[in-house]
Amino acid sequence: MKTDLPTASFGSSQAPTDAVDKSPSASNTKIQTAPTWGKKPTPHGIRMPIFRHPRPKPDRLLNLTMQFLLRQPDPRAQHRLEQAGTHPLLAQLFAARGVKDAAELEQGLEHLLPPALLKGAEQAAQALADAIARGERLLIVADYDCDGATACAVGLRGLRAMGAKVSYLVPNRFTTGYGLSPAVVELALQLEGGKPDWIVTVDNGIASVEGVAHAHAHGMRVLVTDHHLPGDALPEAEVIVNPNQPGCGFPSKSIAGVGVMFYVLLALRAELRRRGVFDAANQPRLDALLDLVALGTVADVVRLDANNRLLVAQGLKRIREGRLQPGIAALLQVAGREAARINSADLGFALGPRINAAGRLADMTVGIECLTTDDPARALELAQMLDSFNRERRGIEDGIKAEALAMLEDLDHGAGQEAGGNVAAISLFAPHWHEGVIGIVAGRIKDREHRPTFVFAPAEDGTLRGSGRSIAGFHLRDALDLVAKREPGLLLRFGGHAMAAGCSLVPDGFERFRAAFAQVAGEWLEPSQLQRRVEVDGPLPAQWLLPEIATLLSAQVWGQGFAAPLFSARVQVKQQRLIGERHLKAKVRLVDAEGVPGNALFDLLAWGRTDFLPDEARIAYRLESNTWQGLTSVQLVLEAVEG
Numbered sequence: 001m002k003t004d005l006p007t008a009s010f011g012s013s014q015a016p017t018d019a020v021d022k023s024p025s026a027s028n029t030k031i032q033t034a035p036t037w038g039k040k041p042t043p044h045g046i047r048m049p050i051f052r053h054p055r056p057k058p059d060r061l062l063n064l065t066m067q068f069l070l071r072q073p074d075p076r077a078q079h080r081l082e083q084a085g086t087h088p089l090l091a092q093l094f095a096a097r098g099v100k101d102a103a104e105l106e107q108g109l110e111h112l113l114p115p116a117l118l119k120g121a122e123q124a125a126q127a128l129a130d131a132i133a134r135g136e137r138l139l140i141v142a143d144y145d146c147d148g149a150t151a152c153a154v155g156l157r158g159l160r161a162m163g164a165k166v167s168y169l170v171p172n173r174f175t176t177g178y179g180l181s182p183a184v185v186e187l188a189l190q191l192e193g194g195k196p197d198w199i200v201t202v203d204n205g206i207a208s209v210e211g212v213a214h215a216h217a218h219g220m221r222v223l224v225t226d227h228h229l230p231g232d233a234l235p236e237a238e239v240i241v242n243p244n245q246p247g248c249g250f251p252s253k254s255i256a257g258v259g260v261m262f263y264v265l266l267a268l269r270a271e272l273r274r275r276g277v278f279d280a281a282n283q284p285r286l287d288a289l290l291d292l293v294a295l296g297t298v299a300d301v302v303r304l305d306a307n308n309r310l311l312v313a314q315g316l317k318r319i320r321e322g323r324l325q326p327g328i329a330a331l332l333q334v335a336g337r338e339a340a341r342i343n344s345a346d347l348g349f350a351l352g353p354r355i356n357a358a359g360r361l362a363d364m365t366v367g368i369e370c371l372t373t374d375d376p377a378r379a380l381e382l383a384q385m386l387d388s389f390n391r392e393r394r395g396i397e398d399g400i401k402a403e404a405l406a407m408l409e410d411l412d413h414g415a416g417q418e419a420g421g422n423v424a425a426i427s428l429f430a431p432h433w434h435e436g437v438i439g440i441v442a443g444r445i446k447d448r449e450h451r452p453t454f455v456f457a458p459a460e461d462g463t464l465r466g467s468g469r470s471i472a473g474f475h476l477r478d479a480l481d482l483v484a485k486r487e488p489g490l491l492l493r494f495g496g497h498a499m500a501a502g503c504s505l506v507p508d509g510f511e512r513f514r515a516a517f518a519q520v521a522g523e524w525l526e527p528s529q530l531q532r533r534v535e536v537d538g539p540l541p542a543q544w545l546l547p548e549i550a551t552l553l554s555a556q557v558w559g560q561g562f563a564a565p566l567f568s569a570r571v572q573v574k575q576q577r578l579i580g581e582r583h584l585k586a587k588v589r590l591v592d593a594e595g596v597p598g599n600a601l602f603d604l605l606a607w608g609r610t611d612f613l614p615d616e617a618r619i620a621y622r623l624e625s626n627t628w629q630g631l632t633s634v635q636l637v638l639e640a641v642e643g
């Protein structure tokens, strides 16, 4: 028998790209009509825009040079890991990412942090057990991103398995906006069959002071499960479970919303055992939900600390073994991924964006239905719908990105010198841009330009809605705070954290914002901080340039805060050519420390790069294995060129 999660107590020992905006600004956003937009009804009756634009040129990020920063492993930690039996290369990579001890690499469920450490989890378990015993009706209020959708699916599946009557409601980005707002409570009141007894928020709720009060005024109780940072006031919910609430000692502050809900289920099951509802032998199995937990955790781009890596590793293990939800299987199928070979990057780059596309363009209900159906045919149908949303999202994003890059080129070419050429921060806006993708575009521009970046689109009420992404050393929310002080009346709302933030501006406020934001960035950022840089793990010794090593690396959990390995090498470049006019392929020889090139020729691939490389260059690359005509070899995937 396969081991399920620990039943009584836990052992004591003890990463796209695609995060969706939680900008706190007003909702009710509609797409403006513009010549480049078409309209077509979605399966949900929501009119959504189709961007008609030629495909943009390949991403030019890879044509730019970077400064390399070497990640330094702590030699003592590296030694300890090696002594504990970790592969020497992994020991180096893990130690360079802050792993101190082999215990942090444990992936067995018995090493999961115990639910008892999570403040409110026991109280939530008692409240839910009481509600189940009394036959009360529960309503999950989810969030419209992948973390929220997976948390909702975990909650529905887990609570139903424990005998609860539970349904769900997911707010809509364009009509109700984010979180448990009074408007969402009103929707809950109109549900078929009457209002629920309990509202259970997942991946939202910690800021829903008004929404919780509104629910109370209508006789509903509220359990908040969330992981976002609380504001000054907490909602007056019956129970709050959030590792970031005051007084919570849970060591993993970066657990995702789906992880928090999973922990509530663990605590509830323990409570039901205590009450004799079932015992360890016949209790519902929760490990079947770990594929969903892994997906939500990676897609939310939370830091992959030891506990999150354990959750992700467990989910990936189950998927690779073919034990996965029909919805996950269907998503893998439409994404052309093989379950047996899936890794954490696939969760972040293949599955996450397809789920998120539903929330960006239409309604997350499609995503939640896909993750909760047990019918493989229905799951495939929904996954195909998500896949088409994702294609559409990509088209919209490519169109906006092409326009944004053209605007940047105008700025670069002096036309905009006094209007902001070569500034320390970028703000971009066009009246026909789509609010659902401004965050992704801001992230891409930030990556390319290495400048704090805000992208704005109009909201239905005429205000401008902006989404920003930052670079290391520039606290975006603090910058907005200063802009708000210097330009009274400009910002209607703002919020966020160091690396990502959102805001709403008065309708004609874009130029004022652009100037004020660039001013703050110019004051706070040193020129050296504006230098594009990439962290590398140093050269890979020649004996490890093997397909087996590529496979070993690919099997590990990498992601946010635990970056996938990037090796540096000086190479002699031979035989360069473009494939499909979009990508560069070359043969290279590695040059050793004495400047002597080796004999072996390696394939080098540069996705999206169209500039040829110099005859000799220092590069940063990922190691991949490639099987072609039955022959498996390594290939070097170019990530950056030093300059």
Ligand SMILES: [Mn+2]
Pocket (backbone or CB within 6 Å): 147, 148, 203, 227, 256, 257, 258, 300
């Ligand atoms: Mn989340």
